[in-house]
Amino acid sequence: MMSAEQNARITRITADQPAGKLLRQYWQPVALSVELDGPRPIRPVELLGQHFVIFRDESGTLGMLDRDCPHRNADLAFGRLEDGGLRCPFHGWLFDVNGDCLQTPAEPKGSTLCKRIKQKSYPVIEKSGIIFAFPGEGEPPAFPDLDCFIAPDNYVFAFKGLMECNWLQALEVGIDPAHASFLHRFFEDDEAESSYGRQFRATSANSTMPMTRVLREFDCPDITVDTTDYGLQLIATRAMSEENTHVRVTNVLFPQAFVIPLSGEMTITQWHVPVNDTSCYWYAIFTSFSEPVDKDHMREQRLKLYTLPDYRPRVGRANDYGFDPGEQASKTYTGMGDDINVHDQWAVESQGPIQDRTREHLGQTDKGIIAYRRMLNQAIDQVERGEKPLMVLNTTQAAAIQGPATMDGVGPASNTEDYWKDVDARRRSAAPWRQAAVQI
Structure with missing residues (x-):
C-alpha cells in the first residue's frame, strides 16, 4: 500500500517536485513536426507545468523560448516571425531562437538595453516526426540508437493524443500485459485486410490466428520482468496447447x-x-521494418478520433467514451467502440485526475508496474543525491542501446526465448534500412 506522500513523490511534475526534477533530466516530446507546418510555424506548449513557445524562424531553424516576453510578460505565442526571429506584438521586442534580444525598437536611439536582455531558450531537435526539447539545465543527454530514431523518414509515422489525467497512470496502462485480454477484448475478429495500423487486429507471427482471438481465448498470461540497461523488458506468455505458446515481448x-x-x-x-499534474499527451512513433509506412492512411485513421489543433479525443469523458450497453453485451468488452485508445483513455481517466494509489491493491499481474515504480523511485533518489539517473546517456552509452527487441508471435511451448529472439533478429536483418541483425 502506498502513502499519499509516496504517491505525490512519483506523480507531481512541477520544477520543485521530486518527479519533476527527474523528468527535466531528459529530452521531452513537445510537438509533432507537422504542427509547425504551414504559413505561421508557431505553437504554444505547456510541458511539465511550464509555458513555452516553439517556432521556426524564417530560415527554418527551430527554437523554444519561455512564453512570456521579458519586457512586460505578454504572450509570445501571438508573436510575428520576421527579421530573423520572433517579435512580440506589444512593443516589438525581437528574439532569436537562442533567446538573444535582437531589437527593442521603441527604446531611444543609442539604448543598450537590448544587449542586457536574454529570454530563456531551450535545446530542441527533430526526430522521426517529433520535436523534442530539453527543459533541464546543463548538457542534454545523447539519444540512444533506437529503431524509431534510426529508421528513415518514410519508415516512421508520428502522432499524439491528449489524456486528461496524470502522466504516470497513463504510462502504467502500457506496461500492464494482462489488461489487453479484458479491456481490449473483441467478441468478433476483423478481416486481415482491415488490420493495417490498428493495435491487436493483425495476426501474431507464425500464426493465422488474429491477436483479438488470442487475447480473448487465452486471458491469463504468465509475466516475467527483467531489468535492462534501458529500463525493463516484459515477456507475457499464454499457453495455447501442449505444443504452442503465444509470446509477447514489450x-x-x-x-x-x-x-x-x-x-x-x-x-x-x-x-x-x-x-x-493532471493532463498529459501520448506521443507515438510507429516504425515499420518491412516497407514504408502509409502515412496518409495512418493519419486519416487517427484523425477520426482526434481533433485539431490540440489533438483532443472526439470520444471521451464528455460523451461517456461512446459507451453503448448493447455493444458491451455482444461486440466489445467495454462497449466503447473498436479503438483501443478510447478504452485506455477510459481506464486511466476513470482513476481520477491523479490516481489515489493509497486505495489500490496490486496483484501478480502488476509485477511490471511494481518494478517500474521501484525504478522510478530509485532514479528520483539519484537525482536528489546529485547523481545521473538511468538513461541520462553520453554518446558512447547511447550508441550501445539499440532496438529494443519486441514481438508478438506463436511459437513452441519450449525454448520460447530462442523463438522470440529469432523472430526479432530475422525481422531486423530483413529490414531494408537495417541489413544487419542488432544485438539483443
Missing part, C-alpha cells in the same frame, strides 16, 4: 516510454509526457 524505455509490437512488421514507441 519494453519500458525509462523514464516514461514503452516499446510494443503493433503487428508483425511494425512497432510502437510511445511516450507519456506531462502537460501539468
Whole structure:
C-alpha cells in the first residue's frame, strides 16, 4: 500500500517536485513536426507545468523560448516571425531562437538595453516526426540508437493524443500485459485486410490466428520482468496447447516510454509526457521494418478520433467514451467502440485526475508496474543525491542501446526465448534500412 506522500513523490511534475526534477533530466516530446507546418510555424506548449513557445524562424531553424516576453510578460505565442526571429506584438521586442534580444525598437536611439536582455531558450531537435526539447539545465543527454530514431523518414509515422489525467497512470496502462485480454477484448475478429495500423487486429507471427482471438481465448498470461540497461523488458506468455505458446515481448524505455509490437512488421514507441499534474499527451512513433509506412492512411485513421489543433479525443469523458450497453453485451468488452485508445483513455481517466494509489491493491499481474515504480523511485533518489539517473546517456552509452527487441508471435511451448529472439533478429536483418541483425 502506498502513502499519499509516496504517491505525490512519483506523480507531481512541477520544477520543485521530486518527479519533476527527474523528468527535466531528459529530452521531452513537445510537438509533432507537422504542427509547425504551414504559413505561421508557431505553437504554444505547456510541458511539465511550464509555458513555452516553439517556432521556426524564417530560415527554418527551430527554437523554444519561455512564453512570456521579458519586457512586460505578454504572450509570445501571438508573436510575428520576421527579421530573423520572433517579435512580440506589444512593443516589438525581437528574439532569436537562442533567446538573444535582437531589437527593442521603441527604446531611444543609442539604448543598450537590448544587449542586457536574454529570454530563456531551450535545446530542441527533430526526430522521426517529433520535436523534442530539453527543459533541464546543463548538457542534454545523447539519444540512444533506437529503431524509431534510426529508421528513415518514410519508415516512421508520428502522432499524439491528449489524456486528461496524470502522466504516470497513463504510462502504467502500457506496461500492464494482462489488461489487453479484458479491456481490449473483441467478441468478433476483423478481416486481415482491415488490420493495417490498428493495435491487436493483425495476426501474431507464425500464426493465422488474429491477436483479438488470442487475447480473448487465452486471458491469463504468465509475466516475467527483467531489468535492462534501458529500463525493463516484459515477456507475457499464454499457453495455447501442449505444443504452442503465444509470446509477447514489450519494453519500458525509462523514464516514461514503452516499446510494443503493433503487428508483425511494425512497432510502437510511445511516450507519456506531462502537460501539468493532471493532463498529459501520448506521443507515438510507429516504425515499420518491412516497407514504408502509409502515412496518409495512418493519419486519416487517427484523425477520426482526434481533433485539431490540440489533438483532443472526439470520444471521451464528455460523451461517456461512446459507451453503448448493447455493444458491451455482444461486440466489445467495454462497449466503447473498436479503438483501443478510447478504452485506455477510459481506464486511466476513470482513476481520477491523479490516481489515489493509497486505495489500490496490486496483484501478480502488476509485477511490471511494481518494478517500474521501484525504478522510478530509485532514479528520483539519484537525482536528489546529485547523481545521473538511468538513461541520462553520453554518446558512447547511447550508441550501445539499440532496438529494443519486441514481438508478438506463436511459437513452441519450449525454448520460447530462442523463438522470440529469432523472430526479432530475422525481422531486423530483413529490414531494408537495417541489413544487419542488432544485438539483443
